Amino acid sequence: MQLVVGTLSTWSSRAWICSQLAGVKLDLIWIDLSKSGYKTEVLKYAPTGLVPALLDDGLVVHDSLAIVEYLNELSGGALYPVDSSQRAIARSLCMEMHAGFMNLRSQCPFSLGAVAPLVDINDSIQIEISRVEAIFSQAKLPFMFEQAGAVDAFYAILAYRLQSYGIVLEGKAGEYQQSLLEWPLLQQAIKLR
Structure with a gap:
């Protein structure tokens, strides 16, 4: 499983922190968002052209909130309270x-x-x-x-x-x-x- 992240992307940081809390091992794909043409690079992984994006065996989950929900499901609910x-x-x-x-x-x-x-x-x-x-x-x-x-x-x-x-x-x-x-x-x- 891979997480496409961008430099200085706060949403990438949030997704990464949640992956750690969920105990889901991810390989990071870094994209330097300060470089011209970064959007072309992101589009190789995410249809929105935005980071973060989670890649899981052909599945692309884009948007940090959706990624967090997916990680929560994978971890049996580790990211939210039980109540x-x-x-x-x-x-x-x-x-x-x-x-x-x-x-x-x-x-x-x-x-x-x-x-x-x-x-x-x-x-x-x-x-x-x-x-x-x-x-x-x-x-x-x-x-x-x-x-x-x-x-x-x-x-x-x-x-x-x-x-x-x-x-x-x-x-x-x-x-x-x-x-x-x-x-x-x-x-x-x-x-x-």
């Missing part, structure tokens, strides 16, 4: 990360290098930060639910992004942010780049 109510909340949180926080993403692009702190926090950014704080405050600690799972993989990258721009949450939300930042799987994902 159906908690599992529904976990999936909702993953989908919210997947489709939301567009202002934070556009105004605070992911970077492994030093970036200037975000000093002009407009209303649209503040609304999203407040929502992140509300989500992070729900964490059971050190992870969102009893054990590390898809929610943690999805939000760990956001925790890193926030810290990069000088946004450090307080209270229980801050504890969860710090827990994610110290998580060895996040640190490994960042080193993979």
